[in-house]
Amino acid sequence: MRKLIALLAFTTAYLSAPGAALAQDSKVLRIVPHSNLAILDPIWTTAYMSRNHGYMIYDTLFGTDENSQVKPQMVDTWTVSPDKKVWNFKLRSGLAFHDGKPVTGEDVVASLNRWGKRDAMGVALMGFVDKLEATGADAFRMTLKEPCGFVLEALGKPSSNVPFIMQKRIAETDAFKQIEEHIGSGPYVFVREEFKPGDKAVYVRNAKYVPRKEAPSGSTGGKQVFVERVEWNLALRDAQAQVNALAKGEIDILEQPSFPLIPGLKANPDVVVYSYSPVPLQYMARFNHLHKPFDNPKVRQAALAAFAQEPFLQAQVGVKELYRTCDSMFTCGTPYASSFGTEIQSKSNMKKAQELLKASGYDGTPVVLMKPTDLAAIDKLPDVAAQLMRQAGFKVDLQAMDWQTLVGRRAKKDAPDKGGWNMFLTAWQGPDIWNPIANATMDTRGEASGWFGWGKDDKILELRNLFMRETDDGKRKKLAEAIQARAFEVATHAPLGEFDAPLAARKSVTGHFRGTGNFYWNVKKN
Amino acid sequence: MLNFVLRRLLATIPVLLIVAVLVFLMLRLAPGDPAAILAGDAASTEQIARIRTNLGLDRPIVVQFGIWAGNMLAGDLGESFYYKMKVVKLIGQRLEPTLALATFTILFAVLVSVPLGVVAAWRFGGWFDRALMGFSVLGFSIPVFVLAYILIYLVSLKLGLLPVQGYQRIGDGFWPFFRHLILPSVTLSVIYIALIARVTRASVLEALGEDYIRTARAKGLPEFRVLVRHGLANAAVPIVTVIGIGIALLIGGVVVTESVYAIPGLGRLTVDAVLARDFPTIQGVILFFSFVYVLLNLLIDLSYVFLDPRIRY
Structure with missing residues (x-):
């Protein structure tokens, strides 16, 4: 019996001893990101995981701090000519790529040219650019055809697609083909040999990185690295398993815990849950402007009037302190947010929605509403939308499908009964919709171009063009208000409220700061 | 015995061929667009179309199958759209x-x-x-x-x-x-x-x-x-x-x-x-x-x- 007890004790001790690879190494930061990392080219796709990968290994010319102010990052100094058409930039000294080569003006030019073919703001900016040239080893010049009010805003944009600076030879890759090499000048070096899609991505500290002197804030400031290695666990995607792993200390940071599991995490004394982003995310209902019934702006207005935000937020988020209503189409709490023109939704009620629908001449055409069943982050929104629309008098055909089917289907311009659609719901990170250029719904060029739903409105386009050209902040604000008022008038889409997606971390992890993305510099592990 | 083993091994060829054809056709007929998925949320329809062309998905299904079958016979299962790695x-x-x-x-x-x-x-x-x-x-x-x-x-x-x-x-x-x-x-x-x-x-x-x-x-x-x-x-x-x-x-x-x-x-x-x-x-x-x-x-x-x-x- 004593032998048996001894054997059991030995086995218990042996089993509970941590494995060598799991040794609690304070130099290794183990993170479960919000999704899988598949595409390693942050210019080729707008996927947030690719953007976050970009922030690990690349640096940017400018960044946006937690107060939404653009600040220099790789750029040291810059000047603007009195006619605001010639911009000269000088890079900081000591900037070098991971292979040791210095960052040059030519690298910047090639990187911006590639980004300018893919990103909405980049495309808009390049429309103004007459000439982009290197003017020295560490300098470049941007000459504009006419003054433009968003040069720094575009260069410092914090979300997809971020104008990351790559080596010239890599940045010269066709913008519609993915890059093959991943050499940046950012705070971490990507370990290509250890990258296993669906398993893990590994980054090591870039020992040669020279951080700025300023404190980190948003995507700006000193990118100090205090860990030797960051491991993204791409295999751990079960929500409960993620929480279990964090509770046991097998991971250090969980980027996006599931909302229902947050109260349990908050009760854990070893875990801290907090909102890292100064700007929230926003839910949105998008109408297809090409087909009945939403080709009629009055019908869209009726839907807008029916969509009180609170029911959506309650159903989807549920945790009161994590959500709030926001009338603005531009992220609340950011410079262009306002309540101009929002009355149709903010002062809406079901009676008004019913009246508007009746007055619109709606003929009972069913609304094909796509519901993703496998995306927990938004899967409850369509049910609420369907219920509210039915109450308003719409006929709704709620079609369940997986998210990727929805993604494929929403790109189709066919009629809803031929494989197309009428409406879907989604969520945006704040920086992606916080001004009229970045906000894809404000690109109202119609079927010829623009974002899914293909809204067409010449007045918005005209105001948007004025906004792009305006260099005075006050006037830009007025133009943004006018754009929003018009967007509500023609009901381009329906904002459905805002929410925070907090991260959860072990208390041993410190040094987080507020920013508009998942940034892993300045983080310490004790 | 050896004959039996050889016969069974040879019998795997038509089985694999039938599986290959069925899987290929079912995937092409199923809803969903790899190009739209790869492009990300904020991509425009033009960008998605360019990606579709780059992936060869705009070609006729017969041509796509011919290319894939040819590569497969040469022992190449192709490259993942998603991960850009050999399958x-x-x-x-x-x-x-x-x-x-x-x-x-x-x-x-x-x-x-x-x-x-x-x-x-x-x-x-x-x-x-x-x-x-x-x-x-x-x-x-x-x-x-x-x-x-x-x-x-x-x-x-x-x-x-x-x-x-x-x-x-x-x-x-x-x-x-x-x-x-x-x-x-x-x-x-x-x-x-x-x-x-x-x-x-x-x-x-x-x-x-x-x-x-x-x-x-x-x-x-x-x-x-x-x-x-x-x-x-x-x-x-x-x-x-x-x-x-x-x-x-x-x-x-x-x-x-x-x-x-x-x-x-x-x-x-x-x-x-x-x-x-x-x-x-x-x-x-x-x-x-x-x-x-x-x-x-x-x-x-x-x-x-x-x-x-x-x-x-």
């Missing part, structure tokens, strides 16, 4: 975790279930037999993820004995490798223990009623020998068949276990590929699974020769 390399990366999980699971299941089944047959109608039958009903009924969460809560979180999740490659050392596989294997093996134990019990029970068992006992052989040498040996064919089918099902059926325990195996690869409409990867993985099934069936058939001398090919 063969992706499968290679994911094979070890799935094989390890399947091997440990089936080993554990066989080591536990066969003795249980034999004892249950030997003590037919007794409390042990009834308890085993009750357990097997429970084993069949309890969902894998429920069992996984219960085991994780008790063994990992409360007792702190084993890791909650993850996989360590065998190259990183046997102990970390083994330690990470204990809970997933135990979780996954329960249903197989239930299945194999029932089949073993039924087969051995049938064998124990045969004349040669009575003769063996009459000769005065020890009961253990009677059970193993005469009972179990003669009941082996159905047991081995079930084990073989179990292995085949395991290879492709480990998705839930791999998800809950964060094991980067072939099951997860398949699910991710399906969700991303990563056609080359789905096609490659399904072809690989088909080949494994055919091979396992062949091995099971060959094992009959050794288990039952009356069987000849």
Whole structure:
């Protein structure tokens, strides 16, 4: 019996001893990101995981701090000519790529040219650019055809697609083909040999990185690295398993815990849950402007009037302190947010929605509403939308499908009964919709171009063009208000409220700061 | 015998061809657009169209199939749309975790279930037999993820004995490798223990009623020998068949276990590929699974020769 007890004790001790690879190494930061990392080219796709990968290994010319102010990052100094058409930039000294080569003006030019073919703001900016040239080893010049009010805003944009600076030879890759090499000048070096899609991505500290002197804030400031290695666990995607792993200390940071599991995490004394982003995310209902019934702006207005935000937020988020209503189409709490023109939704009620629908001449055409069943982050929104629309008098055909089917289907311009659609719901990170250029719904060029739903409105386009050209902040604000008022008038889409997606971390992890993305510099592990 | 093996191997060719055509067509007819998925949320329709062209998805299906079939015959399963890696390399990366999980699971299941089944047959109608039958009903009924969460809560979180999740490659050392596989294997093996134990019990029970068992006992052989040498040996064919089918099902059926325990195996690869409409990867993985099934069936058939001398090919 004593032998048996001894054997059991030995086995218990042996089993509970941590494995060598799991040794609690304070130099290794183990993170479960919000999704899988598949595409390693942050210019080729707008996927947030690719953007976050970009922030690990690349640096940017400018960044946006937690107060939404653009600040220099790789750029040291810059000047603007009195006619605001010639911009000269000088890079900081000591900037070098991971292979040791210095960052040059030519690298910047090639990187911006590639980004300018893919990103909405980049495309808009390049429309103004007459000439982009290197003017020295560490300098470049941007000459504009006419003054433009968003040069720094575009260069410092914090979300997809971020104008990351790559080596010239890599940045010269066709913008519609993915890059093959991943050499940046950012705070971490990507370990290509250890990258296993669906398993893990590994980054090591870039020992040669020279951080700025300023404190980190948003995507700006000193990118100090205090860990030797960051491991993204791409295999751990079960929500409960993620929480279990964090509770046991097998991971250090969980980027996006599931909302229902947050109260349990908050009760854990070893875990801290907090909102890292100064700007929230926003839910949105998008109408297809090409087909009945939403080709009629009055019908869209009726839907807008029916969509009180609170029911959506309650159903989807549920945790009161994590959500709030926001009338603005531009992220609340950011410079262009306002309540101009929002009355149709903010002062809406079901009676008004019913009246508007009746007055619109709606003929009972069913609304094909796509519901993703496998995306927990938004899967409850369509049910609420369907219920509210039915109450308003719409006929709704709620079609369940997986998210990727929805993604494929929403790109189709066919009629809803031929494989197309009428409406879907989604969520945006704040920086992606916080001004009229970045906000894809404000690109109202119609079927010829623009974002899914293909809204067409010449007045918005005209105001948007004025906004792009305006260099005075006050006037830009007025133009943004006018754009929003018009967007509500023609009901381009329906904002459905805002929410925070907090991260959860072990208390041993410190040094987080507020920013508009998942940034892993300045983080310490004790 | 050699002729039989050769014939069976040759027979895999039309099977794989039919699978290839069916999978190819089904994927092309299924809803979803890989280009739209790859482009991301904020992409415009023009950008998606450019990506579709780059992937060759704008070509006629016949042309796409011709290119893919040609590459496949040359041993190239293509490149993943999603990961930009060779499908063969992706499968290679994911094979070890799935094989390890399947091997440990089936080993554990066989080591536990066969003795249980034999004892249950030997003590037919007794409390042990009834308890085993009750357990097997429970084993069949309890969902894998429920069992996984219960085991994780008790063994990992409360007792702190084993890791909650993850996989360590065998190259990183046997102990970390083994330690990470204990809970997933135990979780996954329960249903197989239930299945194999029932089949073993039924087969051995049938064998124990045969004349040669009575003769063996009459000769005065020890009961253990009677059970193993005469009972179990003669009941082996159905047991081995079930084990073989179990292995085949395991290879492709480990998705839930791999998800809950964060094991980067072939099951997860398949699910991710399906969700991303990563056609080359789905096609490659399904072809690989088909080949494994055919091979396992062949091995099971060959094992009959050794288990039952009356069987000849």
